Amino acid sequence: MSDALHTPGTLRARSEAVAGGLPALLMSAERLASTVLMGEHGRKRAGPGDAFWQFRPAQPGDPRRRIDWRQSARGDAPFIRETEWQAAQTLMLWVDDAASMRFAAGDRPSKLRRAQTLALALAVLAIRAGERAGLAARPEPPRGGKTQLLRIADALMEGGEAPDYGAPRPQVMPMGARAVFLSDFLGDPDPLTRALTAAADRGVKGSLVQILDPEEEAFPYDGRTVFESMSGAIRFETLKAGQLRDDYLARLAARRAELSDLCARTGWRFQIHRTDAAPGPALLALHAAHGRAA
Known part of the structure; x- marks a missing residue:
């Protein structure tokens, strides 16, 4: 590579050309x-987080502590409250x-x-x-x-x-x-x-x-x-x-x-x-x- 490519004038011109293209x-x-459409980035799913996602019917193996008793009281079956997975x-x-x-x-x-x-x-x-x-x-x-x-x-x-x-x-x-x-x-x-x-x-x-x-x-x-x-x-x-x-x-x-x-x-x-x-x-x-x- 020739020394001409490293002259201050050339470097300044290249820098200005790059900066001019950025905007x-x-x-x-x-x-x-x-x-x-942004929405939720299309990736909602159950997992650790604080934001409410959905209620779903309880299934065998679900721990009792995850049952939402208020929602379950509105019907005849227990419901699980799921939060949205929010890991970055x-x-x-x-x-x-x-x-x-x-x-x-x-x-x-x-x-x-x-x-x-x-x-x-x-x-x-x-x-x-x-x-x-x-x-x-x-x-x-x-x-x-x-x-x-x-x-x-x-x-x-x-x-x-x-x-x-x-x-x-x-x-x-x-x-x-x-x-x-x-x-x-x-x-x-x-x-x-x-x-x-x-x-x-x-x-x-x-x-x-x-x-x-x-x-x-x-x-x-x-x-x-x-x-x-x-x-x-x-x-x-x-x-x-x-x-x-x-x-x-x-x-x-x-x-x-x-x-x-x-x-x-x-x-x-x-x-x-x-x-x-x-x-x-x-x-x-x-x-x-x-x-x-x-």
Whole structure:
């Protein structure tokens, strides 16, 4: 890396560019999160806590001290008063910031910006529900509170050099946490397999969200075409791009089958999102899935 990258003027310009993007990212995430009905975060269930949840008929084996005698006096059978489970949950996020994620065709958002927005919106929902949120690849522990949202947004907006394709290398995640990994998952699958296997060993369940631009799904190229990676490290030229379409689509389908099988083996979920689609349904699906899983 050249010394020019470390001059005060360059560092100041990069810092201002990152800081300038923070308000827009936070605003987009807050707006997206507001489209999801908060309620009780979809995860009410019986357990230790102070908030009343429901009455249910007593069953054999229930201790007498749990019987609500006032409610039972209104009928002919004893009732149990259940409280709502209120233990704080933890959400861990990984956003692939590799060069491939910066791809965008036309006026669509880049895969990276869509991944950042979805991840931060998930953090907004979790923290509003009294939970902790954090980034899986960072050493800092997950936390709650509005300040944590700023920390996450700041970390997501960090720039710098990146390889063509990303690989999750998460820190040790809390036992029983939930996790969401957002990437195009077009690179080497081995690091991802190791990460999900280690997560499953700690009781961590989550979702993989594959984010692609529509051009990456349709491969609408024909004739003479030059393919170049976002970093410029890989370059390939062909006169008959159309003849590559079937092979490309077959490899994409095989990769998705591999990701789906990995999720099935580790108890995770696999979800596909395109950048020409509205982000709301993707966020709602993630919110609902992890609400049921908790």
